[in-house]
Amino acid sequence: MGRSSQIRLDWSLVRRLIFGSPLSTEQLSHQRLPKILALPIFASDALSSTAYATQAILLNLLIAGPHVLHLTVPISIAIVVLLWVVVISYTQTVHAYPEGGGTYTVSRENLGINWGLLAAAALLTDYVLTVAVSITSGVQQITSFFTDLAPYQTQLAVAAIWFLTLANLRGVKESGMLFAVPTYFFVITMLGTVGVGVFGPLFGYHPRPYQPTTQETAQQVMHAVSLGLILRAFASGCAAMTGIEAVANGVQAFRPPESKNAAQTLVAMGAILSTIFLGISYIAQKYHILYYGHGEGDVSAESVISMVARVVFHDEPLLRGIILFATATILLLAANTAYADFPRLSSILARHGYMPRQLANLGDRLVFSNGIILLAVFVSLLVVAFGGSVDRLIPLYAVGVFTAFTLSQAGMVRHWLQQKGTGWQWKVLVNGIGAVATGIVLLVIIVEKGPQGAWVVLVVIPILMWIFTQINRHYQKVRARLTLIGYEPQPLPPHTVLVLVPDVHRGVIPALEYAREISKDHRAVHIEINPVDTQRLKERWEQWGGDMPLVIIESPYRSLIGPLVEYVRQVRQDHPRHLITVVLPEFVVTKWWERVLHNNSAFLIKLALGNVRDVVITNVRYYLD
The missing domain is CATH 1.20.1740.10 (Amino acid/polyamine transporter I)
Known part of the structure; x- marks a missing residue:
C-alpha cells in the first residue's frame, strides 16, 4: 500500500528542540x-x-x-x-x-x-x-x-x-x-x-x-x-x-x-x-x-x-x-x-x-x-x-x-x-x-x-x-453504558477477514499469512484503479495468493476509499453476526523524508471505517531495513 509510518526518533528530536526534554512525574515539586x-x-x-x-x-x-x-x-x-x-x-x-x-x-x-x-x-x-x-x-x-x-x-x-x-x-x-x-x-x-x-x-x-x-x-x-x-x-x-x-x-x-x-x-x-x-x-x-x-x-x-x-x-x-x-x-x-x-x-x-x-x-x-x-x-x-x-x-x-x-x-x-x-x-x-x-x-x-x-x-x-x-x-451516558453491573460476557462472534491488496510484493505476504492464522473465512480485496495493474496482480496472485479468494472491485471514479467502504458494508449485511477485520499491509521506511514519497491511504481508510459497527482495522507492517 506504500504508507510509511512516522519516524519517532526524528519527531522526538524536533519536540526536544522546541519544548525541551521530557520530565518525569517525580520531578513535579511544590x-x-x-x-x-x-x-x-x-x-x-x-x-x-x-x-x-x-x-x-x-x-x-x-x-x-x-x-x-x-x-x-x-x-x-x-x-x-x-x-x-x-x-x-x-x-x-x-x-x-x-x-x-x-x-x-x-x-x-x-x-x-x-x-x-x-x-x-x-x-x-x-x-x-x-x-x-x-x-x-x-x-x-x-x-x-x-x-x-x-x-x-x-x-x-x-x-x-x-x-x-x-x-x-x-x-x-x-x-x-x-x-x-x-x-x-x-x-x-x-x-x-x-x-x-x-x-x-x-x-x-x-x-x-x-x-x-x-x-x-x-x-x-x-x-x-x-x-x-x-x-x-x-x-x-x-x-x-x-x-x-x-x-x-x-x-x-x-x-x-x-x-x-x-x-x-x-x-x-x-x-x-x-x-x-x-x-x-x-x-x-x-x-x-x-x-x-x-x-x-x-x-x-x-x-x-x-x-x-x-x-x-x-x-x-x-x-x-x-x-x-x-x-x-x-x-x-x-x-x-x-x-x-x-x-x-x-x-x-x-x-x-x-x-x-x-x-x-x-x-x-x-x-x-x-x-x-x-x-x-x-x-x-x-x-x-x-x-x-x-x-x-x-x-x-x-x-x-x-x-x-x-x-x-x-x-x-x-x-x-x-x-x-x-x-x-x-x-x-x-x-x-x-x-x-x-x-x-x-x-x-x-x-x-x-x-x-x-x-x-x-x-x-x-x-x-x-x-x-x-x-x-x-460522560455520564458513556459511564452508564460501560458499567460491569449486570454484564454477562458473550462468546466471540464468527470472524471474517478482508485483506486489502494494492499489489503483490514482500510487504503484502505477511498480511496474507496473518489473515489465514486468525480466521478460516478470509479473502483478499483489490480496488481496481488501473486495469493494467489489475492484470499484473492476477498473474502474481496465482503464484503467491494460495487458496485465498481474490475479490476485484472496480472503481470507475478511481477512488480507493469509497468502493472499499461500500464493500465492507455489503459484507456486514451478508454476515450481520460476524466480526469483520480489515487487514492493511504497510511497509515502513527508515528516513522521515521518505514518508512523503508514499501515499497515506491507510490513515484515510481507518478514518472512513472508524465508525462502522463491528469492524476491526489492523495494520501488518513490513520494515524496509
Missing part, C-alpha cells in the same frame, strides 16, 4: 514560598492593573470633556474602598480554606454545582481576558516609547501571546526569583514616580503639567456630567481589582502557617495596589492628563503611564523608558499567571467531567499542554477581533471578575452559616458586605458596560455553562 517571594508571584496580576485602570476611568470621563477630570480621584477612592472590602473578605476565605479556596471550589461546595459552573465559566473567561488585556496593554507601553511600532500593535500582541505559549509549553516555573525581580522593580519605579509626583512640590520639585496635542485639543468637547457617565467610569476603573483572588487560589504555596501568611500577603498587596492606583489617578487629575483612546489613524494613543512619566520627570526619555519597560514586564508576568490558572482550572473541570478529559493530562514538561494551547488560541482570536486595542477589551473584563467575587463571597456566607464556629456572626457580616458590594457593582457593570462590549461576556458565560453540562451528560 515549592513553599516565604511572603517576600509569594507577594510578587500572586500580586503581579493585581499590581499590573494599575497600568490601565486610571486610563479606563479617563477614557470614559473625557467623553464629557476635560472639565470632569476632577472626578478622577473621587472615583478612584470609591474603587479603593471597594477593593478593601474584597481584600478583607478574601482574608476570611484563606483562613476557611487553607488547602486553597478558589472561587470554583467555594461556590461548588457551598452553593451547589450550577453556581460552581457559573463561577468556572466566569473564571475561564476572566483568564482569557487577563492575557488579552495584559498583552495589549504591554504592547501599548512599548509603542508609547517606540511610536513607529504603533501600527503593528495587533501583530506584536499575537507574537507576544505565542512567545508566552511556547515558554509555558516548555514548562516555565512560577519561581520566586523569576517573578520577584520584575515585580519589585515595577513597585519601586511606580512608588518612586508617584512619590515624586505627589510629594515633589513639597520639596520644591514641580512636575510639568501635561500639554495636550493638537488632535487632543480638537477632540475636547463640553457635555454635562451625568450619573451614567460617572458609573461607566467607575465600572471601567474596577479593572484595578483584577487578580485579587489569586492569593486565595494558592494558599498551599505559602510556608506554614499558610493561612496567616496568605492573609498578610493579601493585605500587603492591597496596600501597594491602592497606593500606586491612587497616586496615578491623583497625578492624572492634578496635571490634567487627557486620554481619548486613539492616536493618529486607528492606533492606540500614548498610554497614561507614559504620560504620567512625561509629566513627573519633565519628558526625560531614559526615566520614561525605564518606567514603561517595568510596566510592560509586569504586564507580561500578569499574562503568564493566567497561563498557569486557565489550564489548572480546566484540568479540575476535566477531572470532574465538565471539560474534555484531554485537558486533565500533564504533558511531557509537567504542564497542562492542551489547556495552554487552548488558551493561546482563544486569546489570539480575541486580540485579532478587537484590533489589539486594550481600550476595546477593558469593557469585557470586569464582568467575569465581579461574577467570581460575588459568588465566592456568597459561598463564604453560606459556609459560615453552616459551620457557626467562633465569631461566625462577624465573619458572615464581613463576607455578606463583600457579596452585596460586589454584586451591586456587577449589576452596574452589566448595565453601564453591556452596550460597550460586555454583552459578549454575558453571552459567552451561559454558552460555556451549557457546554459543561453537555460534556458531563455525555
Whole structure:
C-alpha cells in the first residue's frame, strides 16, 4: 500500500528542540514560598492593573470633556474602598480554606454545582481576558516609547501571546526569583514616580503639567456630567481589582502557617495596589492628563503611564523608558499567571467531567499542554477581533471578575452559616458586605458596560455553562453504558477477514499469512484503479495468493476509499453476526523524508471505517531495513 509510518526518533528530536526534554512525574515539586517571594508571584496580576485602570476611568470621563477630570480621584477612592472590602473578605476565605479556596471550589461546595459552573465559566473567561488585556496593554507601553511600532500593535500582541505559549509549553516555573525581580522593580519605579509626583512640590520639585496635542485639543468637547457617565467610569476603573483572588487560589504555596501568611500577603498587596492606583489617578487629575483612546489613524494613543512619566520627570526619555519597560514586564508576568490558572482550572473541570478529559493530562514538561494551547488560541482570536486595542477589551473584563467575587463571597456566607464556629456572626457580616458590594457593582457593570462590549461576556458565560453540562451528560451516558453491573460476557462472534491488496510484493505476504492464522473465512480485496495493474496482480496472485479468494472491485471514479467502504458494508449485511477485520499491509521506511514519497491511504481508510459497527482495522507492517 506504500504508507510509511512516522519516524519517532526524528519527531522526538524536533519536540526536544522546541519544548525541551521530557520530565518525569517525580520531578513535579511544590515549592513553599516565604511572603517576600509569594507577594510578587500572586500580586503581579493585581499590581499590573494599575497600568490601565486610571486610563479606563479617563477614557470614559473625557467623553464629557476635560472639565470632569476632577472626578478622577473621587472615583478612584470609591474603587479603593471597594477593593478593601474584597481584600478583607478574601482574608476570611484563606483562613476557611487553607488547602486553597478558589472561587470554583467555594461556590461548588457551598452553593451547589450550577453556581460552581457559573463561577468556572466566569473564571475561564476572566483568564482569557487577563492575557488579552495584559498583552495589549504591554504592547501599548512599548509603542508609547517606540511610536513607529504603533501600527503593528495587533501583530506584536499575537507574537507576544505565542512567545508566552511556547515558554509555558516548555514548562516555565512560577519561581520566586523569576517573578520577584520584575515585580519589585515595577513597585519601586511606580512608588518612586508617584512619590515624586505627589510629594515633589513639597520639596520644591514641580512636575510639568501635561500639554495636550493638537488632535487632543480638537477632540475636547463640553457635555454635562451625568450619573451614567460617572458609573461607566467607575465600572471601567474596577479593572484595578483584577487578580485579587489569586492569593486565595494558592494558599498551599505559602510556608506554614499558610493561612496567616496568605492573609498578610493579601493585605500587603492591597496596600501597594491602592497606593500606586491612587497616586496615578491623583497625578492624572492634578496635571490634567487627557486620554481619548486613539492616536493618529486607528492606533492606540500614548498610554497614561507614559504620560504620567512625561509629566513627573519633565519628558526625560531614559526615566520614561525605564518606567514603561517595568510596566510592560509586569504586564507580561500578569499574562503568564493566567497561563498557569486557565489550564489548572480546566484540568479540575476535566477531572470532574465538565471539560474534555484531554485537558486533565500533564504533558511531557509537567504542564497542562492542551489547556495552554487552548488558551493561546482563544486569546489570539480575541486580540485579532478587537484590533489589539486594550481600550476595546477593558469593557469585557470586569464582568467575569465581579461574577467570581460575588459568588465566592456568597459561598463564604453560606459556609459560615453552616459551620457557626467562633465569631461566625462577624465573619458572615464581613463576607455578606463583600457579596452585596460586589454584586451591586456587577449589576452596574452589566448595565453601564453591556452596550460597550460586555454583552459578549454575558453571552459567552451561559454558552460555556451549557457546554459543561453537555460534556458531563455525555460522560455520564458513556459511564452508564460501560458499567460491569449486570454484564454477562458473550462468546466471540464468527470472524471474517478482508485483506486489502494494492499489489503483490514482500510487504503484502505477511498480511496474507496473518489473515489465514486468525480466521478460516478470509479473502483478499483489490480496488481496481488501473486495469493494467489489475492484470499484473492476477498473474502474481496465482503464484503467491494460495487458496485465498481474490475479490476485484472496480472503481470507475478511481477512488480507493469509497468502493472499499461500500464493500465492507455489503459484507456486514451478508454476515450481520460476524466480526469483520480489515487487514492493511504497510511497509515502513527508515528516513522521515521518505514518508512523503508514499501515499497515506491507510490513515484515510481507518478514518472512513472508524465508525462502522463491528469492524476491526489492523495494520501488518513490513520494515524496509
